Amino acid sequence: xxxxxxxxxxxxxxxxxxxxxxxxxxxxxxxHREEGLPESFQYGFDLTVLQQYxxxxxxxxxAMGIENVKIKICMGxxxxxxxxxxxxxxxxxxxxxxxxxxQFFPDEQAGDDIPVNGIDALNFGVLYPPHLKSx
Numbered sequence: 001x002x003x004x005x006x007x008x009x010x011x012x013x014x015x016x017x018x019x020x021x022x023x024x025x026x027x028x029x030x031x032h033r034e035e036g037l038p039e040s041f042q043y044g045f046d047l048t049v050l051q052q053y054x055x056x057x058x059x060x061x062x063a064m065g066i067e068n069v070k071i072k073i074c075m076g077x078x079x080x081x082x083x084x085x086x087x088x089x090x091x092x093x094x095x096x097x098x099x100x101x102x103q104f105f106p107d108e109q110a111g112d113d114i115p116v117n118g119i120d121a122l123n124f125g126v127l128y129p130p131h132l133k134s135x
Contacts, residue, residue, distance in 0.1 A: 029095075040094045042128035053122040057101045060119050072102045072113065074121070086124050098123040 009017070022041070029039045045053075054071070061069045080093040099122040102113040 038129060040091075040096065040127040040129045043097045043125050044128065045099075045122065045125040049125075050122070053099065057116075057119060061101065061103075061116060064116070064118070066103055066116060068104050068106060069116065070102050070104050070113065072100045072115075074098050074100055076123075084124075088127075091127050094127055094129060096123065096127060097125075 026039065026041060033039055057069065057071065061067075074097065075095060076098055077095045078087060078091050078093060083092070101116040101119045101121075103116055104113045
């Protein structure tokens with residue numbers, strides 16, 4: 001599945017995935033959170049920043065001679081105390097995603113991917129917890 005068309009979801013498929021997550025995992029996670037502070041549900045990166053990150057990864061991995069690179073989307077959770085000055089303080093304690101460059105090996109299983117040393121991950125996008133306005 002190397003072409004973009006093989007990876008695109010139409011609106012109906014997007015809705016199915018979103019509804020399934022909300023009814024299953026998101027419901028379970030929120031059961032264990034403080035009432036009135038539901039967990040984040042969506043994450044956003046400005047298209048310009050995302051493209052800059054992809055260009056950075058491509059440039060760095062090419063300079064290192066690394067082939068077979070993928071961007072892995074990793075789950076994380078911000079600590080409740082000071083993590084980084086760039087972090088919106090309203091996001092303390094919420095789950096997040098960060099994008100990381102991994103090298104994969106076509107003949108190996110997916111779990112055999114390894115992070116590319118020397119390339120920073122992308123984070124500090126926008127979280128959309130339901131109680132905050134998405135903008």
